[in-house]
Amino acid sequence: MDQRDKEAIREIVGEDHFSDELIDLVSYSYDSSDHDHRPGGVAYPADSEQISRIMQLANERRFPVIPRGAGTSLAGSAVPIQGGLVLDMVRMNRILDIRIPDRQVVVQPGVVYAALQKALAPSGFCFPPDPASGKVCTLGGNVATNAGGIRGAKYGVTRDYVLALEVVLPDGRIMHTGTKCMKSSSGLDTTRIFVGSEGVLGVITEITLKINPMPTAFRTALASFETLRQAGQAVTDIMHSGILPSVLEIMEENTIRVLRENYGADLPDVSALLLVETDGYTDGEAEYGMGKVATAFEANQAKTVSMAKDREEAEKLWAIRRAAGSVAGGLRPNNLSEDVTVPISKVPDLLEGIQKLMVGHKYPFVIFGHAGDGNLHPKIMFDGSDPQQVREVHQIAEQMFKLTCGLGGTLSGEHGIGLAKAPYMHLEHEPLAMEMMRLLKRTLDPNNVLNPGKMALED
Amino acid sequence: MTSDKHPLLEKFTEQIQHCTRCGFCQAHCPVFGATGRPALNARGKMLLLKEVLAGKLELNQELVDSLFQCTTCASCATNCPSGVDVPGIIKAARQEMVGLGTCHPAFTGMNQVLDDHDNIYAEDEPEDFDRERGKQAEVVYFIGCVGQYREEEATEAALDLLDHLEVDYTLIDEVCCSGVLEDVGFSIKPALAAKNIERILATGAKTLVTGCPYCYRTFSGKDIYAPLREAGLEILHFSQFLARQELGVTTDLKVTYHDPCDLGRHCGIYEEPRKTIKALAPNFVEMPSNHANALCCGAGGGVRGAYAKNSLAMARRRLDEVEEVGADILLTECNSCVHNLANAKLRAQKFQVMTTAQFIMELLDD
DSSP states (O other): OOHHHHHHHHHHHOGGGEEOOHHHHHHTTBOSSSOBOOOSEEEOOOSHHHHHHHHHHHHHHTOOEEEESSSOOSSSTTOOTTOOEEEEGGGOOOEEEEEGGGTEEEEOTTOBHHHHHHHHGGGTEEOOOOOTTTTTOBHHHHHHHTOOOTTHHHHOOGGGGEEEEEEEOTTSOEEEEEOSSSOOOOSSOHHHHHTTOTTSSOEEEEEEEEOEEOOOEEEEEEEEESSHHHHHHHHHHHHHTTOOOSEEEEEEHHHHHHHHHHHOOOOOSOSEEEEEEEEESSHHHHHHHHHHHHHHHHHTTOSEEEEOSSHHHHHHHHHHHHHHHHHHHTTSSEEEEOBOBOOGGGHHHHHHHHHHHHTTOOOOEEEEEEGGGTEEEEEEEEOTTSHHHHHHHHHHHHHHHHHHHHTTOBSBSSSOOTTTTGGGHHHHSOHHHHHHHHHHHHHHOTTOOBSTTOTTOOO | OOOSSOHHHHTTHHHHHHOOOOOGGGGTOHHHHHHOOGGGSHHHHHHHHHHHHTTSSOOSGGGHHHHTOOOOOOHHHHHOTTOOOHHHHHHHHHHHHHHTTOOOHHHHHHHHHHHHOSSTTOOSSOOOTTOOBSOOOSEEEEOOHHHHHTOHHHHHHHHHHHHHTTOOEEBOOOOOOOTHHHHTTOOOOHHHHHHHHHHHHHTTOSEEEESSHHHHHHHHHOGGGHHHHHTTOEEEEHHHHHTTSOOOOOOOSOEEEEOOTTTTTTTOOOHHHHHHHHHHOSSBOOOSSOGGGOOOOSOTTTHHHHOHHHHHHHHHHHHHHHHHHTOSEEEESOHHHHHHHHHHOOTTOOOEEEEHHHHHHHHHHO
């Protein structure tokens, strides 16, 4: 990107909506991952028409364009690794339509997740996937990474709710995918190609989402287990019991110790904790689900069980789970936080496998995650200023990915591939599947201008 | 990681490294809320400082618009999952920059003004509010620069209320406490502090009541003002003093309260102002953000002077919350907040903005 390009971009978005000031270039060099690279500038487009013109210019002048929401990617998906122009979608932040009778909302990509929930609350509806970064992340980012969350066990992930998209293709054409209907068997599913595409195939400019009535009754319990196997069997029993818990979280012994020692949590010295929530539209429904959970706890010799009597008590149990990541993160300056995922029944194998990998290493680590959908968050703490530690931690990560894929798992349950996991794509995807992904990328983006360098699509 | 070039900043190296770049501060930072510009958010500032400490960036003029555009409201630190002390880091970075000869001109000017004058507005004629100064009394009422020179009506109301309550108080020939200079890269002026200490103690008062939350922070927390505390003086903000009084008036109006950052997040004073207001106005309502999560009015940290447009945009976001809850009256306990919020209020917004003392005086006059 040279001065001429910058002038042309200013002309498209307006003088006040382009910057190449140093403070902005530094800020847009990063997301929440450990990767960084300076862009040449940032534009704040107002509509799909402006983005279309920018993409045409990018193809003519061959500079990269990197769409960005709140920059909370944990995989480096929003890092402009080859420089170029960052497209900050912050100005496209309008909720365009809320259609309760159709169970749909139409939003621009820059709408913050929490803002949509706030807008839906008076109607008693919600958008169910609930990423941990919900108070800042944008719906465009959620769609682009197929974001999940803590309630995935029952409510699935973003992909399950995207009905239609408006997308600016890499060559600047504006395409509308999907349907405004709740179901459609019409043609190939072009919507889902863009869900989880991390901005490598198109810039999402409008999103139609399915919404749900908000559950109104909840039951929450925290149980401790002497062995990981007992906790794992309890998870299996719950999944067999004929109910779908809205939350089924597991924390292993390192997490429990860190919470006890560094957070002052009153927790027993055990190998695993399960935090379970059941929900429904009546107390009876939530209560019925929790009854099944209690039976599974008992059958697997839970050492302690805390049943929350009300929302306040439930909140105390939740606080323990919420604190896990940040309390552990504070043990060292840097941490590697992954989202490896396996079939639900393999969760104990993955937990034990990761614990074994860490034997003989000096790094503090914790493992917690969404046992209800097989998605774990191992977190390894280290000092990123020491190159040897960085190297060793990345070696551990590679072993962890091999272990996961060996269990029939996936590299990423909800964060995406970006830069962080691009080198490991071959562990999960066979050569033909990789070739199909690359073919799709080349077909839509022959000049490789849109978010290049991500997802191992150029190898 | 460190370059030994920036001793003040390097004290915070570990803190800065603890920022995991999660970006959750974007949900709370008033500057980001008003501008949508990540470079101005706490994460943006931490990224700049990480690169400075790594020797990739110079701590120079190009960084001023980020590092000096912070109201030091501390909502980022309050909500940071990694516990990063952002306001402390920002203060150190600004001091470091001033040491290197880099600063926003508004703050250089503020420091200069306090070398040459007794108040931040370089005013020569203080309003005397028709009250005697420097007499012997139980209580000293310390007005603060904003109350003295910009929000005279709020000060008049506070003094009228003290008269109504028959408090034995005096004003003094006060000078700027100069506490705010520490926030913008400079130091408290010892000569100003000495004048305040001498004049306050000379009254023989047992209690020092400040109209300004920042003056309260300065007197009750800064080393240079330790002689006040060592003399056994009880130091109170006006809202704490009011919470001890019986006022005997009530209203049916719908009233809400804005927590000033200097009183709330910085001093933990949330309930005393509410005790007074709830007794006056049973129809009290909280705004969506309140207590430790209250949105900043946008005036602090010198931002109102240096970045007026964004400061007003921050105040407007706070006023949107007043509209959202449908309050008739917005009360606060900081003259600086009143000043900024009242300036930002649109004509179409029908609620009134005032201090609790002003509201009480209106009710008493009715």
